[in-house]
Each structure stands twice: as C-alpha cells, then as structure tokens.
Amino acid sequence: MNVKHFVDDKLLVFEITEDLDHHVTEKIRRRADYEIQRFMPKRVVLDFNRVVFMDSAGIGLVIGRYKTTCCYGGKLEMINVSSKIRKIFEMSGILKIIPIISNREAMGE
Amino acid sequence: MNKMIKNEMKLEFLSKSNNEGFARVVVACFASQIDPTIEEIADIKTAVSEAVTNAIIHAYPNGEGLVKIVSRLYDKEIEIEISDTGIGISDIEEAKVPMYTSKSGLERSGMGFTIMESFMDNLKVESIVGLGTKITMKKKINTKEVSLESSTYEIK
Numbered sequence: 001m002n003v004k005h006f007v008d009d010k011l012l013v014f015e016i017t018e019d020l021d022h023h024v025t026e027k028i029r030r031r032a033d034y035e036i037q038r039f040m041p042k043r044v045v046l047d048f049n050r051v052v053f054m055d056s057a058g059i060g061l062v063i064g065r066y067k068t069t070c071c072y073g074g075k076l077e078m079i080n081v082s083s084k085i086r087k088i089f090e091m092s093g094i095l096k097i098i099p100i101i102s103n104r105e106a107m108g109e
Numbered sequence: 110m111n112k113m114i115k116n117e118m119k120l121e122f123l124s125k126s127n128n129e130g131f132a133r134v135v136v137a138c139f140a141s142q143i144d145p146t147i148e149e150i151a152d153i154k155t156a157v158s159e160a161v162t163n164a165i166i167h168a169y170p171n172g173e174g175l176v177k178i179v180s181r182l183y184d185k186e187i188e189i190e191i192s193d194t195g196i197g198i199s200d201i202e203e204a205k206v207p208m209y210t211s212k213s214g215l216e217r218s219g220m221g222f223t224i225m226e227s228f229m230d231n232l233k234v235e236s237i238v239g240l241g242t243k244i245t246m247k248k249k250i251n252t253k254e255v256s257l258e259s260s261t262y263e264i265k
Contacts, residue, residue: 021133022162023126029216053133053151055158059218084151091227092208092220 001028003035010042010074013106019053025061033068040072045106049080058085059092066098079106112183116142120178124165124193132178133157139180140187145250152228153187153248159221160191160244166212168195168242185250192243198236205234 002015014032018024036044046062048054062078069076078100081089089095118139122128133154140153157178164176179190198204204211205226210219226232231247 019130021129021158022166023129025216026126053154053158055155055162056218056220056224057162059220060216063218064216084148088155088220088224091223092218 001031003031005035005039005041010039011045012036012039012041012043012074013045013047015047015050017050020051020058020061021053021055022057025057029061029064032065036065036068036072036074041069041074044069044074044076045101046076046078047080048078048082048085051082051085054085054088056088056092059088059094062089062098063094066094077101077106079103114181114183116182118180120180121175124169124173124176124195126162126165128176129158129161129165132161132176136178136180136189140182140250143182143185143187143250145187149248149250153189156225156228156246156248157189157191159225160189160246163221163244164191164193164195164242166215166217167198168193170196185252187248187250189246190243191246192241194241197238197240197242198234199238201234201236 001017004013004015006013012035016028044065046065066076076098078098080103081100086100120132120135122132136157137150137154140150145153161176168174168176174193174195177192181188203209205222207223208219210217222232225244225246229246229248233245234242236242
C-alpha cells in the first residue's frame, strides 16, 4: 500500500496495491489507522486502481477505516473501484455511507 | 447433464492465513481446464477465499489444523468441497445470516456465506459440533452460447 498525503487539502490517499483478503487486510489496517491518527485528515480516499481481487475482508477493512476516519473528523471515499469489486460492496450496502467518486472529484475539481 | 468426472484434485494445508491466496489460485488454475470465462474464474476465487478464510479463522481457535479442498470438474460444472476438522458450527442458519459474525472484534463483515451463495450456483453446509465443517459449492461453467457474430470481423 502506498500512502500519499496532501497537506494543503488535508487529504490522505491510500493506494492499495495488493489483493484484499483476510491475510493482507490485517497489515493494511494497522498502517492506515496509524496514518489517519497522525495526520487527522479532512478526507481519506481509498484508491482501488491496483486491486485485482477482493473478498468480504475488504468490506470489513473499509467499514473499519470509515470508523477511524470519522473519529478524527474526516470523511471516507473510494476511487477506481472495478465492477467486480463494486458488486461485493453493493451486496453489503456500505455504498450508502461510503461513496465511490470519480478521479476528478477526488482531485477537488 | 453429463455427470462424468473429467478431473479431480485434492489439496491439504495448515490453517495459516497466508494460505488463503495460495488456495484460491490453485482452485482457479484447476478450474481453467473447463474454459470458464474471466468473470466465472473471479467468482470461484472469491467464493473459495471466503470458505477458506472461514475455516482458518473459526475452525481451530486453539492452534492450527488442516484445511482440505477437494475439487471435481464435470463437463460444464465445477464442484468444490472445503472441509476442516475443527469446532464445527452450532447454528448454521444463524451463521448464514448476512452481517452475522461470531468474531466481531476481528473487523469481519459477516458477508462470507452471502457472497458464496450469490457467486456460486449451489451451496451446501454440513457441520457437526466438535467434528468439523464441510462446505460444498457448485457452479455451472461456460453455459453461455458463444455467438458466431462476435467472432466475425470485417477485412478492409
């Protein structure tokens, strides 16, 4: 996972670079929570561009980061979600509280 | 449907979480022999990942045990059995309820069985408390007729 921090926009972007299953999410959640607590961003964006595979562990990961982000007064969004992964998110109903936005919106346009 | 077994495989590994990726890739490679679409392969990988993760997280709370996968290929169908000899499930109906999880501290979503059910055509859960759990999943493969039009092209 790559972390990009935009100080001026109070924006934190997590670019996830591995397949999201239970084994991997354990590591990602520790790193992501650490960064969120450190920077207390207004917006956190999860970038799924390089995620080829995801199972229900991904849902747990996103809900968990939503909680941490909210704790520190920010909001969570997702970008570059493929149709395959979107199908899994739709099943869980979390898209109602955590929106998928376009790349343009993520850049603040 | 032709019920002749085309091929069969058996795989056993310790219930370590780093085996999740290994297990789903093995089953996906095996399934590729009956020419599934990319979409079907992805569905199989997700369902296998859910079942294997369940076995790894829930079956052996006091250490590690073996998780076994048996897969059979038929003409246009794949059958996958994922079993463990762990603690078993006392209430299968409750375990299948979307969002239900017995391990809420682990940040699990409780969507495992729901995803297996919707990504595969058939799901059977058998469990005896203290003896183990067996999940049997089936999926029809490559049932869509390939239209001839899609493979013709114009030569300019």
